[in-house]
Structure formats: structure tokens, C-alpha cells
Amino acid sequence: MTAKYSRTDDFFVNTADLSARRPPPRPQNTAVQILQLPAVIVASYLVYIGGTIFFWNLLNDFPTVLAILVKILASKVGIHLDSLDAFLDIFIVNIANVVEAGWLGFLVAFPYIIYSMANGLLVQWRTDIPIYRNIVFLSNITQSVFLFAVIVGLYTLMLNVKDNTQIPINWNVVSRRFSVEVSEGPDFNTELTWLKDIPLVGDSLADAAILRPGTATRALMTGVINTLRAVLLALVFSTLLGIFVGIGLLSNNWLVRNLSTIYVEIFRNTPLLVQLFFIFRGLLGVLPTSPRDAYKFGDFYLSGRGLNFPKVLTTDTYPYFLVSIIIGLVVGVFLWRWRLKVQDETGKPANTLAWFSLAFLGLGAIGLGLAFALGGSPFKLDYPVLDRFNFSGGSRWSSGYLTLVVGLTLYTGAFIADIVRAGIQSVSYGQIEAARAHGLTSNQTLRLVVLPQAMRLIVPPLTNQYLNLSKNSSLAIAIGFYDLYNVATVVQNQTGQAVALFAILMGTYLVISLLISLLMNMVNRSLRLKTR
Amino acid sequence: MRRTFRFVLALAVLLSFVAVSNVMNDRAEKTVFAQAEPTGKLAEVIARGSLNCGVSGGLPGFSYLNPNDNSWSGLDVDYCRALTAAIFGEVTDTNLVLVPLTAAERFPALQAGQVDVLIRNTTWTFSRDTDLKGDFAPTTFYDSQGLMVRADAGVTSINDLNGASICVQTGTTTELNVTEAFNALAFDFELIPFEASSDTITAFEAGQCDVLTSDKSQLAGLRYGTADPSLYVILSDTLSKEPLGPMYNEGDAQWANVVDWTVYATFQAEEYGISSANLDEMLASTDTAIQRFLGVGDPFNSLIGLSNDFTVNIIRAVGNYAEIYDRNITPVGIDRAGNRLNLQWYDGGLIYSPAWR
Incomplete structure (x- = not known):
């Protein structure tokens, strides 16, 4: 058999031939x-x-x-x-x-x-x-x-x-008994009794929890929850504020534009600690100091001590409501996907949200009715009642918490506004002109053309602001709010274990920051320009 | 000739005895009370040429930096000065560095050697003595924890305080004591923690809490600093014992002696009736006990590793305990006669120096 060479063999490499030339893989057990x-x-x-x-x-x-x-x-x-x-x-x-x-x-x-x-x-x-x-x-x-x-x-x-x-170093310091009252946030010493309700393991879990009451770990956990409580709320509010003010900075309306500029320049150029003191001593100082003279809005009471409002508690019929809500959610998701399929196949409008809401709200209403029929409302309200010094019962946002949330929101919001403005201005003006030429309203132009492109530029610096916000929350110590840093300082003061406590602090803030980075990177990836 | 020789011999023997005994005497005087060689922390402070003393800085009566003329005053500051005078002979602008520390910073600062001694109204407690590897000099002020409320609140004792909001300085023993006291009464309460004692009083004045708790001396100082002290009252309830005194790291016996006996010197001076005013005439006293205490004659005081006249230097710099108390604590509003624990032992108090011999 003679080898056949032709010009086509030289110029056009046949991929089948190429794979035939590769050495065979070694046989492996x-x-x-x-x-x-x-x-x-x-x-x-x-x-x-x-x-x-x-x-x-x-x-x-x-x-x-x-x-x-x-x-x-x-x-x-x-x-x-x-x-x-x-x-x-x-x-x-x-x-x-x-x-x-x-x-x-x-x-x-x-x-x-x-x-x-x-x-x-x-x-x-x-x-x-x-x-x-x-x-x-x-x-x-x-x-x-x-x-x-x-x-x-x-x-x-x-x-x-x-x-x-x-300097003594003892890493077991966190399991020591800690006898300072952390007056705000979840009390892990008493509220862990719900562990008993978990089938099979609940009793032993609750026993373990009750065996070691009042350790420094519990206090630190309360501190973490308090920090997250403030940070999450401030994240949401500062983002909303930042977006609105950022758009306002580019508004054609003279008043809106200049008010936005004044806000951004004031809050971006003064230290956060000063702002927190200003809110804590100045703004809250305007409110009546005694809870007896608190401003009353329905069952909401606002005073220099904070905001007291009714607490929602669940009753014995709550499980009926909960189960039907969960069923509603599952059914809703199925309907959503079914409608999408129908749209793909027939081209009819999907109306996914309507179908989802119908299932979810309908089943929720059924659950609510069931609960009422079987023994009354699944919820009850615990109202704040004025005692000799303070309100008892109900929920409370302390003045420290309010100050921290408002302060972080205003401070970070100013930075976010400027980032949003820069993002919007980075979108080429030709895009806006093109959108207008297609007959889109200015609102539609912003929503459908400008913001989606601007987001790609906004998200990375936004991540930095979120990280700053979470770390700035440690300034709560100046205004008497029991956040993580404050609790850790108390533990450190009472035990003298500075190295261990600061290592724990650094570790915890690192985890919070990395989680924020992770989430924001996922957002960033989903917004990336899709090329195929 | 023989007689002359014998006489000369006898004279020589006699003279040599005198000479030898003289030499022996000289040696005896030098060796019986030899000045101890400074080692450890004392040697370090002398070599550095200055003492780093940790204080509070914001507490009238104990350590307070006057914002008008940048001058320091207070009982704690005076003990920093006494220690500086004991080591260096006098207090100058450069040989005493006062380091203001918050309650949270103080122990790490001491442990890391950032300050040589901590004189910052620090309570002597078991855990600080053992776990924090500290040691305490004699108590310079016997305090107790109290509660301050608004005069118009209608509160007469701690039993009226169920449900109250309490401002407290974080990192102090008061934080623990108030929690225990209210838990023992099974009262609801809310703690509002602040880093600095000045923050607690502003929040209390602004009405963010109903009660301010701290050491009674501190409460008196803070109340004294408000715009109208008559608006606030300090309840007679006492929550705890708070013996306040200098603290240093353990493991350096000589440094411990220096700090301890500096404090004792101020107690002993009051007992002997020696003050900065009558110091010069006391130096001429014929009383041997006073001579020994002031280092007149034998270099007895140099046993500790300081100069023989370190007690004189202390009294010249700050005076005796009564002078220190009257200068700093009395203006704040805590009468020494009414606060019996801080009287001398012979007046029924606890101020007591061991024997100076």
C-alpha cells in the first residue's frame, strides 16, 4: 500500500488525521x-x-x-x-x-x-x-x-x-462567665429554649445551652447580631438614598440638583464620628428625654431614649398559617415556570408575577382563614407600656441603634450618590440620544438604557463603600450601642485578654467583609457584558 | 635608748590601732547601708531619664488636664510626681511623662511596658492581681460605688430603680457590680455603656439614662463639673468596695518596693507631722525616728536603691498624704472627715504605713 500525498493533504489538515497521529493514552488500572x-x-x-x-x-x-x-x-x-x-x-x-x-x-x-x-x-x-x-x-x-x-x-x-x-494570652477566655448585662439585641441565654422544640436532639442541645449560661461567647454573638442588624439596614437605606441623590445630582431641576450637591458635599467631607455625635447629642437631643413625654404615633413612641413599638408574637395557630404560606411559595414557583414555558411555546404573555401572587396570596389567605377558624389569629401584638422609668414590653430601637443606622446611611449614602453620578455620566451621551430618538421617555431612558450600563461601573466602587460601612459600624462604641466591637471591648476590659479578643474581632470583621465581597462579586459577575 | 625604742614602739602600735579602726569605721559606714544597685524596671527608668505614668486625664480630683492652661492636677497625678521625685530627686518638665489612658487601654499599656506604673483610679481586684499579672501598691484612696440620679426623680434608694436605664463607663468594675446588684434584686434594667466617663455624664445630663453609676468620688467629681450640681443627688447606697491604688507588673521586687514605699512615705510623713511647709525645720529635728525617715545621718533609705533623701524629695514635690488629699479631693466635694476610711489609722481610718525602720 503506497502512501498517498496530495496538495490538499498538505494545505488542509484533516482533524481526524490529527487525532490519529496523537500517541495513544497509556493504559491505566x-x-x-x-x-x-x-x-x-x-x-x-x-x-x-x-x-x-x-x-x-x-x-x-x-x-x-x-x-x-x-x-x-x-x-x-x-x-x-x-x-x-x-x-x-x-x-x-x-x-x-x-x-x-x-x-x-x-x-x-x-x-x-x-x-x-x-x-x-x-x-x-x-x-x-x-x-x-x-x-x-x-x-x-x-x-x-x-x-x-x-x-x-x-x-x-x-x-x-x-x-x-x-500581656497574657489565653484563647479560652471566651468560655468564661461574663456577668455584664448586654441590654440590647437577642439574649442567647434565655431565647435558646426554642432548641427544645427540635425533635430528637432538642433536649440535649437545650441542656448544653443551659449548662453554660452567660459566657463571653454568648455576649459576643449578641454583639455580632447587633452589628449585622445595623449594617444590613444601613446598607439598604444608603443604597436607596445614594441612587436617588446620585440621579438628583444630574437632574435638570435647579433645586433638586443643588440640594443633592449640598448634601453630598457636607456628609462626604466631615468625619463620621462627628456626624454620629451630632445626631446623638444634637438631633436626638431635640426629642423629649423622658419616655413619659415621648411623641406618640399610634402605638409607636419616639423619645431621646429611642423608638418603642409593638412586637409581633406568634400564637398556637401560627403553624397553619406558616405551612400554607410555604405551600403557596412552592406552588407559586411552579406556576411561574409553567407560564414561562407557555410563553416560550406559544408566545402568549406570561404574566408570571400575577400568577405567582395569586397562588402565594391565595394560599396565605386560606391559611389565615384556617387559623382564625381553628382558634383565632396566628399573631398577637405585645404593646409597649409605660413603667416608672421606661417602657416595658414591645420592641425597642435604642437611640444608639437609631443614631448608628441614620449616621451610617447618611455618610455612606453621600459616597454612593457620587459613585452613581459617575456611573451615569460614564454612559455615552449618544446612547441617550439614540433612546430618545426611539421615542423612549426620559424615565424609560434612565431605567432601560442608562442604569443597566452604568451598573457595570457602579458595582466595584459600591463594594468598597459597603465594606467601609460594615467596618465603620464599630464607631458605635462612642454612642453607647452594644455592637460587636463594644461587647468585645467590654470582655477584653473585664478579662484583660487583649490579644485573644482582638484576634476574634479581626476574624469576625474579616468574615463579614469577605461575605459582602463575595455577594457583590456575584452581583458584578451577573452584570458583566454578556458576550457569546 | 631602750626606753626610747619602747616608747616609739608603743606609740606606733597605738597609732596603727587608731589607723586600722578608722579604716574599719570607714568601711563599716559604707557597707552597712550600701545603696542597692538599681536593676530591672528601676534601672530602665533611670537610664531613660523619665518616668512613664499612666493616668486617666478626664477625672477631676484624680487626674485632670485643665484645658485652659494645660496643667495637670489630681491625686493620681501627685503620686506620679512623688514617684518621679523619689527616683530623680525633683520633677522637671522632661522627667515625668503622663500618659492618658482609657479604661480599656490601661492594662495592655502596662503589660506591654508602654507605661512603667499605672496610677489611674484602678480598683485592686483578685483577677487583676492574678490573671492580669499585676501587683498593687498600697491603696491611696478607699472608694465605693454609688448611684447618681436626678433630684426630681423621687428616688431615695436603689430599691426604687426597677426598670431604670443606667449609664456606665465600660471596662470598669462598676459595670460588673451594677449588673450583679440589679440582678440580685431581680430588677429590669438597661445598661448604656460609654468609653469615657465624660461621655457618661453628658448622656446622663441629656436624659438618655436615669441613673449614672461609678465610684462615689468620681460621681462627686462629675457632679461638681455639671452646670448646676444641685439638679443631681448621689444616693447613699453603696454597691461595692473600690480600693484605688497604683498598679505595676509583677515579677520585679525592687520596682515594687520603690512604688510601695513612695506611697508609704506620704502616709508616714503625715503621721510624723512632716509637711512641705515645715520640711526644713524637720530636717534639723533631733528625733531619731524622724532623722531616719528623712535620711539624716545613716544612709538607711538608700537600701531601696534610691538616694538616701528620696523621702525628702517626695515631700518637697507633693507634700504628705493630707496635703495631697486636701489639694485634690476636698475641692471636688468629698470631705476627708466624712469619708472615714481615708483617715489615718490613729483617727480610725485605713491609711497606715508599716514601721519605717
């Missing part, structure tokens, strides 16, 4: 394939642990042994190192700390290093890509080295604090 990665990891880990135990003592004592040797050698040549003792001691301690930190860092980073090496080698074995050219391996190994460096740095700092100052 399935069991080996499944087990090889864990096997490599486990084996290297065993070697690592054995080696650690062997060298650990040697390395731990190494700096001291070295120092003794240096001293002996120096005395042989007539230099007495006694005067350098203090310096040497600090030096030894620091060396020992770095060594100890190095081991800890290695301990944490080691599995990652081994994993990436094993993975790189496997790839090399399978595909002939050399490990030093494997981009996944290279990025993994860089990350693990970075992780190692971060852990070594942090741990060295902590050990230096431990050795060179008298």
Missing part, C-alpha cells in the same frame, strides 16, 4: 487511578510526621545550644559575653520563635504543598507536561509558600508578644 493521589498524600504525610518527631527536639534546643557554644568559644579567646546577655537572650528568643513559627507554618502549608506536587507529578505522568511548566502546579506552589509566610509572620508576632511583654 482504574483502582490505581482512584488511589494514587490519596496514597501519595498519606505516604508523604507519614514521612513528614516521623521526621518532625525526630528533628523537633533538636531544632527546638538548637538556638540555646548555639548560644552556649558561642559563649564558650568567646570566653576561650578572652571575650566575656555577660554584658551582651540581655541582647543575646532577646536574640535567642526571637530565633526560637521564628523556628517554632516555621514549624507551625510548615505543618499547615505542608498538605497543600504535597497535594500540589502530587497533582503536578500526576499531570506530568499523564500528559507529558513537565511539572515546572504546569501552570496549575506553579500557582499552587506559590500560594502554599505565601500561606507559609503569612502563618510564620503572624505566629512570630504572637510569640514575640508572649515572650517580650507581660
Whole structure:
């Protein structure tokens, strides 16, 4: 059989031919394939642990042994190192700390290093890509080295604090009894009794919760909830305010435009702490101080102490209502999808929202009727009643909470307004002219043409503002609101465990910030220009 | 000739005895009361040339920075000055650094060595002595926690305070005491915490709380600073014992001695009737006890590692305990005779110096 070469073979590469030329994959045993990665990891880990135990003592004592040797050698040549003792001691301690930190860092980073090496080698074995050219391996190994460096740095700092100052470090401080009343927010000491209602495990959970009442952890949890309560509300309000004022900054109406500008410039250019004090002492100072003289709006009472309003409680018939609402939600979602399908197939208008609302509200109404028929309203109101000093019963937003929400909203709203203005101005004017030429109203132009494009520019700086807002909430300590920072400060004051508490604080704020970043990145991704 | 030789020999022997005994005497005088070598924190402070003293800064009577002329005054400040005078001989503009600290900052600042001693109306408690690795000098002011209310509120005791809102300075023992006291009465109450004691009084004046709780001396100081003190009353209820005194890190015995005996020196001076006014005539006193206390004669006082006349320096700088009290606490409105715990032991109080010998 003679090989046929033609001009077409040279110029037009046949993909079928190409795949035929690739070397056949090596035959592999399935069991080996499944087990090889864990096997490599486990084996290297065993070697690592054995080696650690062997060298650990040697390395731990190494700096001291070295120092003794240096001293002996120096005395042989007539230099007495006694005067350098203090310096040497600090030096030894620091060396020992770095060594100890190095081991800890290695301990944490080691599995990652081994994993990436094993993975790189496997790839090399399978595909002939050399490990030093494997981009996944290279990025993994860089990350693990970075992780190692971060852990070594942090741990060295902590050990230096431990050795060179008298600051005590005790990480168990959070489980100590904490006997300061946190007067605002959920009380995790009493409200955990609902745990009992969980079938099978409820009793033991509730027991565990009741066994350790009033620990610092509970107080810190209350602090976290209080912080989130203020931050979430301020996030929503500041976004709404920012969007409206941002549009107002570009308004054709002279009054709206200038009022918006004045607001933005005042609140953006004064410190937040000053604004909080101004609201707390100035604006709330206008309100009657005594709850007896509080302004009354129905069952809402507003005074310098805060806002008291009725609390919604559930009754025995609440489960009927709850179950029908849940059924309504599920049915509503099914109807929504069914209508979309109908629209796709027939082109008829879907009216998804109408169908969804019909199911949801209808079933809700049925549940409400059922509850009334079987034993009365599923809800009841707990009204605030004036006592000798304060209102008892009902819900309350304290003056500190109101101040914090209003202050954060006004301050962040000013920044968001400017971001919205910049986003809108970034949309080319030709787009607006085109929209007008198509006969869209100015409202429609804004809603359908300008804002969707502006959002792409608005979201990244908006994320920064959200992060700032969540961190600025720690200024609550100045106005007597029990947020996370305030509670942590109280715990730290009463126990003296500054390092542990501040580590917990930093960790918690980090988690809150990362969550906000994560959510905003998801929003950002969904708004990205879709190209196919 | 022989007689002359014997005479010369006898004279020589006699002279050598005198010479030897003289030398021995000299040596004896130097070694019996040798000045201790400063080590640790004391050596560090002397080498630095200044003392870092942690104070409050916003509390009339204890440590208060007058905004009009930037001058410091108060009982705590005077003890900072006494310690500086004991170490350096006198208080100058440069050898005393007063570091204002909030209640929250004070212990980390001490533990990290940012301040050498903490004289910031700090209550001597078990956990601060043990867990926080601190040690306390003798109490310089015996305080107790009280409650301040508006005069028109119709409140006569803590039993009338069910449901009240309470302003409190965060990070203090008062925060714990008031929680325990109200829980023991099974009262509803609301704590409103503030970082600075000046914030508590403004919130109280603005009506954001019904009760202000703190040490009674502090309440008196804060009440004294309001526009119209007659609007507020301090209830006679006492919630707790609050012995206030200097605090330092544990583990340095010499530094502990220096701080402790500086405080005792002011107590002892009052007991001996030595004040900054009559110091010079007391230095000429023939009473051996007073001579010993003031370092006249034997260098007895230098045993502690300071100069022999450190007590003189203290009295010259700040006076005795009575002078310190009258200068700082009396103007705030706390009469010493009415506040019996702060009287000398022979008047039925708790101010008591160990024997100075």
C-alpha cells in the first residue's frame, strides 16, 4: 500500500488525521487511578510526621545550644559575653520563635504543598507536561509558600508578644462567665429554649445551652447580631438614598440638583464620628428625654431614649398559617415556570408575577382563614407600656441603634450618590440620544438604557463603600450601642485578654467583609457584558 | 635608748590601732547601708531619664488636664510626681511623662511596658492581681460605688430603680457590680455603656439614662463639673468596695518596693507631722525616728536603691498624704472627715504605713 500525498493533504489538515497521529493514552488500572493521589498524600504525610518527631527536639534546643557554644568559644579567646546577655537572650528568643513559627507554618502549608506536587507529578505522568511548566502546579506552589509566610509572620508576632511583654494570652477566655448585662439585641441565654422544640436532639442541645449560661461567647454573638442588624439596614437605606441623590445630582431641576450637591458635599467631607455625635447629642437631643413625654404615633413612641413599638408574637395557630404560606411559595414557583414555558411555546404573555401572587396570596389567605377558624389569629401584638422609668414590653430601637443606622446611611449614602453620578455620566451621551430618538421617555431612558450600563461601573466602587460601612459600624462604641466591637471591648476590659479578643474581632470583621465581597462579586459577575 | 625604742614602739602600735579602726569605721559606714544597685524596671527608668505614668486625664480630683492652661492636677497625678521625685530627686518638665489612658487601654499599656506604673483610679481586684499579672501598691484612696440620679426623680434608694436605664463607663468594675446588684434584686434594667466617663455624664445630663453609676468620688467629681450640681443627688447606697491604688507588673521586687514605699512615705510623713511647709525645720529635728525617715545621718533609705533623701524629695514635690488629699479631693466635694476610711489609722481610718525602720 503506497502512501498517498496530495496538495490538499498538505494545505488542509484533516482533524481526524490529527487525532490519529496523537500517541495513544497509556493504559491505566482504574483502582490505581482512584488511589494514587490519596496514597501519595498519606505516604508523604507519614514521612513528614516521623521526621518532625525526630528533628523537633533538636531544632527546638538548637538556638540555646548555639548560644552556649558561642559563649564558650568567646570566653576561650578572652571575650566575656555577660554584658551582651540581655541582647543575646532577646536574640535567642526571637530565633526560637521564628523556628517554632516555621514549624507551625510548615505543618499547615505542608498538605497543600504535597497535594500540589502530587497533582503536578500526576499531570506530568499523564500528559507529558513537565511539572515546572504546569501552570496549575506553579500557582499552587506559590500560594502554599505565601500561606507559609503569612502563618510564620503572624505566629512570630504572637510569640514575640508572649515572650517580650507581660500581656497574657489565653484563647479560652471566651468560655468564661461574663456577668455584664448586654441590654440590647437577642439574649442567647434565655431565647435558646426554642432548641427544645427540635425533635430528637432538642433536649440535649437545650441542656448544653443551659449548662453554660452567660459566657463571653454568648455576649459576643449578641454583639455580632447587633452589628449585622445595623449594617444590613444601613446598607439598604444608603443604597436607596445614594441612587436617588446620585440621579438628583444630574437632574435638570435647579433645586433638586443643588440640594443633592449640598448634601453630598457636607456628609462626604466631615468625619463620621462627628456626624454620629451630632445626631446623638444634637438631633436626638431635640426629642423629649423622658419616655413619659415621648411623641406618640399610634402605638409607636419616639423619645431621646429611642423608638418603642409593638412586637409581633406568634400564637398556637401560627403553624397553619406558616405551612400554607410555604405551600403557596412552592406552588407559586411552579406556576411561574409553567407560564414561562407557555410563553416560550406559544408566545402568549406570561404574566408570571400575577400568577405567582395569586397562588402565594391565595394560599396565605386560606391559611389565615384556617387559623382564625381553628382558634383565632396566628399573631398577637405585645404593646409597649409605660413603667416608672421606661417602657416595658414591645420592641425597642435604642437611640444608639437609631443614631448608628441614620449616621451610617447618611455618610455612606453621600459616597454612593457620587459613585452613581459617575456611573451615569460614564454612559455615552449618544446612547441617550439614540433612546430618545426611539421615542423612549426620559424615565424609560434612565431605567432601560442608562442604569443597566452604568451598573457595570457602579458595582466595584459600591463594594468598597459597603465594606467601609460594615467596618465603620464599630464607631458605635462612642454612642453607647452594644455592637460587636463594644461587647468585645467590654470582655477584653473585664478579662484583660487583649490579644485573644482582638484576634476574634479581626476574624469576625474579616468574615463579614469577605461575605459582602463575595455577594457583590456575584452581583458584578451577573452584570458583566454578556458576550457569546 | 631602750626606753626610747619602747616608747616609739608603743606609740606606733597605738597609732596603727587608731589607723586600722578608722579604716574599719570607714568601711563599716559604707557597707552597712550600701545603696542597692538599681536593676530591672528601676534601672530602665533611670537610664531613660523619665518616668512613664499612666493616668486617666478626664477625672477631676484624680487626674485632670485643665484645658485652659494645660496643667495637670489630681491625686493620681501627685503620686506620679512623688514617684518621679523619689527616683530623680525633683520633677522637671522632661522627667515625668503622663500618659492618658482609657479604661480599656490601661492594662495592655502596662503589660506591654508602654507605661512603667499605672496610677489611674484602678480598683485592686483578685483577677487583676492574678490573671492580669499585676501587683498593687498600697491603696491611696478607699472608694465605693454609688448611684447618681436626678433630684426630681423621687428616688431615695436603689430599691426604687426597677426598670431604670443606667449609664456606665465600660471596662470598669462598676459595670460588673451594677449588673450583679440589679440582678440580685431581680430588677429590669438597661445598661448604656460609654468609653469615657465624660461621655457618661453628658448622656446622663441629656436624659438618655436615669441613673449614672461609678465610684462615689468620681460621681462627686462629675457632679461638681455639671452646670448646676444641685439638679443631681448621689444616693447613699453603696454597691461595692473600690480600693484605688497604683498598679505595676509583677515579677520585679525592687520596682515594687520603690512604688510601695513612695506611697508609704506620704502616709508616714503625715503621721510624723512632716509637711512641705515645715520640711526644713524637720530636717534639723533631733528625733531619731524622724532623722531616719528623712535620711539624716545613716544612709538607711538608700537600701531601696534610691538616694538616701528620696523621702525628702517626695515631700518637697507633693507634700504628705493630707496635703495631697486636701489639694485634690476636698475641692471636688468629698470631705476627708466624712469619708472615714481615708483617715489615718490613729483617727480610725485605713491609711497606715508599716514601721519605717
